Amino acid sequence: MMYLTKVSLLDVVAKQFRFKLKSFRGMFTSLMLLQVMAILFSLGGEGGGGGGSDTFSYDMKFYSGNIIMAFMLIWAFISAIVVTTQAYRYDDYAFVANRLSSHLANILFLGWASVIGGVTFALASQSLKLSVLFLKDREFIESHPLTLLQMTEGLAATILYLFLFTAIGYLVGMLVQWNKIFMIILPGLLFGSLFLNVLLGSESTFVIDIGQFFVRETSFLLFTLKVLLASALTYGIAAWVSNSLEVRK
Template sequence: MMSLVNVNLGNVVKKQYLFKLRSYVGVFTSLVVLQLIALLFSLGGTGGGGGGSGNFHVMINYYSGDVVIIFTILWVFINGILITTKAYREDDFSFVTNRLTNNLSNILFLLTASLVGGVTAIASGILLKVIRYFFFNAEPIITTFSISTIEIIYGVLATILYVFLFGSLGYLVGSLVQLYKKLAIILPVAFFGILFALASRDIMLVEGVGEFYFKETSFLLFTVKVITTSGILLIVSLTISNRQEVRL
């Protein structure tokens, strides 16, 4: 009996997951649009400077896919919230389902979205440099265009992990809002309140969190940190979802 239950659970999750991939095509379309917009914003450079003396002048411009990555993170965070809403949950009524299978298929969808978002974000960063190098009139003296294969691999993996982390955070926020509707108003107010507070004072805690996730030099340790944090966020989301089922 246990074997039959496990097989049925796996089949239901698989069917829901494949159904969501087909139904949520618009999610990936919006990703392409956002990344194209971010790419346009990045054409002017993400930083730089200049200097010179007499007839000698040097301009330094930095081009990277950071803006594309930020847009991708915002995209997955918002969609992490959206897939917890009632409109998306009603799509699962086509299946014999429960909260567990719904959550598992959602997590698989978020993971897929993170994979797609991470790969395309890094690819967009490389495309940005290609466009600047070949299609804009410039006379570069020094270029650092070469990227090793291992750097690309680490970059893709790190971006996927970051995107999945924020997707998990969005899923938690969405689960909280579905359980406590008033949080839909409280959370945005609290978020911007915290931003203003951070802008007005030097808070060591925030710096510590930033260093914990964004300045880790060991890729293995970074992976453990992100996966552990994402796992905790998703477990809390599942717990909240179960409470919501009881209330319903």
């Protein structure tokens, strides 16, 4: 007698997630390479000053992880676009799966990638400090020593920012897969709005205003809610767009 085994959605998502961890190992290799590049760029400092008198002089430079963070946000954005490409979408057909399980597995993977990115960012920031101490032969003075709570919130905020950028990249990737015209429309809208604001002499742009909506939030709880809701909405729109994509035969 033969029995039909019903595969649960959770089991399918778990299998797809494990498969994606193996398939996208190169993504984490590129993350490490980008972080090394970012550290090298950061060694030049982000400004500084100096002064002195007849008896002494001093030179001061400011270092931060801003450049490293910028590289990582770009990595998160591009990585999410790669996940949406047709070749990787077709890999899901190796499983008894549907669009829902595929999207859930992708979101789970990108969430895990954001966690890895956040943890390695903290390590890269510490590596920058050590590099300044040993390579620049100067004393490193931390202007604002962080408490354990602030460090924890900083790590969580980094992960959330990366996750938000994966959501944006995922939506952009799905739009491009839906219609290639978006490869022209999206950059055109971005650079067109920047050019228009330069002509009008405005310091505010649509992109900057959206960014400030998150950056200026002083409450960590509200910031978390904003990022999670925005990410959920963005992923939801991407999933809705994907319903219009052709079904593989």
